[in-house]
Amino acid sequence: MNEENNLELKINNGSVEQQPQSIWQELKNAIRGSEADYTQIKIGKAIFLLAVPMILELIMESTFAVVDIYFVGKLGSSAVATVGLTETYMFLLYSICMGLAMAVTAIVARRIGEKEKDKAGVAAVQSIFIGIIASLPFAIAGIFFARELLELMGADKWTLEHGYPYAQWMLGGNVVIMLLFVINAIFRGAGDAAIAMRVLWLANGINIILDPILIFGWGPFPELGIEGAAIATNIGRGIGVIMQLFVLFRGGKHIRVFREHLSLNWEIITKIIKTSLGGIGQMIVAMTSWIFIMRILAGFGSEVVAGATISIRIMMFTMMPAWGMSNAAATLVGQNLGANQPDRAEQSVWITGFCNMGFLIVIGVIYFFFSRNLVGIFSDDPGVISVGGEWLHIISYSYFVYGWWMVASQAFNGAGDTVTPTKINFVFFWLLQIPLSYLIAEVFGMGYIGVFWVIFVTETSVGLFTLWLFKKGKWKKAVV
Secondary structure (H helix, E strand, O other), X not given: OOHHHXXXXXXXXXXXXXXXXXXXXXXXXXXXXXXOOOOOOOHHHHHHHHHHHHXXXXXXXXXXXXXXXXXXXXXXHHHHHHHHHHHHHHHHHHHHHHHHHHHHHHHHHHHHHOOOHHHHHHHHHHHHHHHHHHHHHHHHHHHHXXXXXXXXXXXXXXXXXXXXHHHHHHHHOOHHHHHXXXXXXXXXXXXXXXXXXXXHHHHHHHHHHHHHHHHHOXXXXXXXXXXXXXXXXXXHHHHHHHHHHHHHHHOOOOOOOOHHHOOOOHHHHHHHHHHHHHHHHHHHHHHHHHHHHHHHHHOOOHHHHHHHHHHHHHHHHHHHHHHHHHHHHHHHHHHHHHOOOHHHHHHHHHHHHHHHHHHHHHHHHHHHHHHHHHHHOOOOOHHHHHHHHHHHHHHHHHHHHHHHHHHHHHHHHHHOXXXXXXXXXXXXXXXXXHHHHHHHHHHOOOHHHHHHHHHHHHHHHHHHHHHHHHHHOHHHHOOO
């Protein structure tokens, strides 16, 4: 056996047996990357080997988000609101990135499970082509219409005069974000989660270093204010993309792109687009609901938008380990369906779901007792702390359901059935969450607190309904 598989072997009567390893050795294997066949090893071990680097990857991503808002918060509530309003448009970009990433992970995982590594490499190249083309409309909109887009979202005077360059950089340079999502999805689908982890650690590590330097003008660098935060993001993620491409062509443990793959394959492009449409629709429905929510909250002032923005960043940070486990489940579902092992695919989801639920119950308890303290780390404005703390407090009641929602949704996506979650999101977010938020906040006069309670009710409901559909098992028959 290859040493990279991290197996100790002994021969007994001509048979080869795997020896159990310590948790520390397994942790080392997960971080370093494993060549193990995830369709053959024990499910618990497969989840661990995939989830650990995915969790560490997303922790770094969310750490950057928190650090970024910490430094921007020093510039005042209007600067934080600028980030929040810009992110309402970035959510549209993220919806395409994540929808495309879902399709790429599902297709690459299925090909790897079928032992078709060459076809996985071809699919990887086509997904990169799609990502580059998809980024162009956002770049044009951001470069030429940033101020108008922010004004449309109800931005205050400071944002329109001083904050709009942030939106220009973030939207104008979005290709690095797109490629970072897509190429890491390739690695995850192939089972090279450790590579995706190292890429984001490098990219976001550079972001964190450059953030205060460019925002506050440390040393010989000019003081760029909020614009510096966006420039730091583009530089860090651009370097991450360069690293991704180098590793992809050099070869990971499970996938490699060769020169002969560098041509358009319309059949595969069509398949990727067809599969990604459900994922993109799924994310657009969810993300655009946040645009409407933020627009409603903007009517209550910059303090409310800033408080909501900070609380969302805190939620992103604390939920990333759960998303890491959910992403591991998606890879295992795709690879095991490719290996014609649907029961093993389902079992991996149930095991991951229980782990997720336990973790998020702990996070919910922390939110319940320390919500204002958490928000207070990023702002000393009493109004901002009150708003953000209230949101975290309310959302803490539903976190045990979130764990199952995340895993069940990723199971559908990993199988290539991205349409079902899209339909679910459409009903619960567009038909229920948005109109109810407006009615409760504006018509019934409950203000932003009413919006927070609507979010609690609708997102708890969507989690329970998604889990019920998963149990029916139709996702096992998805074809990609």
